[in-house]
Amino acid sequence: MTSADARYALQASLFDDASFGVELGELGPTVQRRTLTAGAWVDVRPGWLTGSDELFTTLAETVPWKAERRQMYDRVVDVPRLVRFYPEGEPLPDPLLVAARDALSRYYLPELGERFATSGLCFYRDGSDSVAWHGDDTGRSRTEDTMVAILSLGAARPLLLRPRGGGHSIRYSLGHGDLLVMGGSCQRTWEHCVPKSTRPLGPRISVQFRTRGVR
Ligand SMILES: O=C(O)CCC(=O)C(=O)O
Ligand SMILES: [Fe+2]
Numbered sequence: 001m002t003s004a005d006a007r008y009a010l011q012a013s014l015f016d017d018a019s020f021g022v023e024l025g026e027l028g029p030t031v032q033r034r035t036l037t038a039g040a041w042v043d044v045r046p047g048w049l050t051g052s053d054e055l056f057t058t059l060a061e062t063v064p065w066k067a068e069r070r071q072m073y074d075r076v077v078d079v080p081r082l083v084r085f086y087p088e089g090e091p092l093p094d095p096l097l098v099a100a101r102d103a104l105s106r107y108y109l110p111e112l113g114e115r116f117a118t119s120g121l122c123f124y125r126d127g128s129d130s131v132a133w134h135g136d137d138t139g140r141s142r143t144e145d146t147m148v149a150i151l152s153l154g155a156a157r158p159l160l161l162r163p164r165g166g167g168h169s170i171r172y173s174l175g176h177g178d179l180l181v182m183g184g185s186c187q188r189t190w191e192h193c194v195p196k197s198t199r200p201l202g203p204r205i206s207v208q209f210r211t212r213g214v215r
Contacts, residue, residue: 022050024100025048025049027045032045036186040185041183042161046179049151049179052153056154060203060205067079067082081130083121083122088117088212092119097151100207101116108147112211115211116209118212123204125203126200128196131193132193135188139214146210147183151206152175152207153176156176156178157174157201159172159192162191163191175204
């Protein structure tokens, strides 16, 4: 057993303890893959993290969230969500995120060929927070296949995907410990978004695990 395996086993046993009320489930047969066009695919694993409310609260309260502003034509506008990026090597705000990242790295390593390295956290305070259509195509993902794994906490929000250049969108509802992984060419041949909603919605946190050199 390597030290990484030992650490994972320790964390897995911690999280299996019902007194913690939180558990990272199996991957494997519970992961459903949908093949998209142009070499893109999406894996979903609903309810991967059970008992995730406490993690949601911890992250909401302890992460040093940042409100960003962005140039839009001739104006500077608020980015409609709070963010915090954890580069490779920076400690994550909760050991559960380390366990999740390491479990994903182990599961996808044969296909991905590398480990998940960075963690991007987004906080959608209510239905007026959102992210517009985009691909995570800064860096290596502009030209190479990659995977972006999203662990979703808190209230469910739709995440939509559509082929670049037009086509029907597909929709997943993500929250409450659900896992979605975008793979293959998805970041350069498809786009994704989390649309605004006028309905009263609770807050959601999205944790995106990416490989080195991908944003
Ligand atoms: O909220 C989500 O799950 C998606 C976030 C996203 O697409 C991004 O930050 O690049
Ligand atoms: Fe994205």
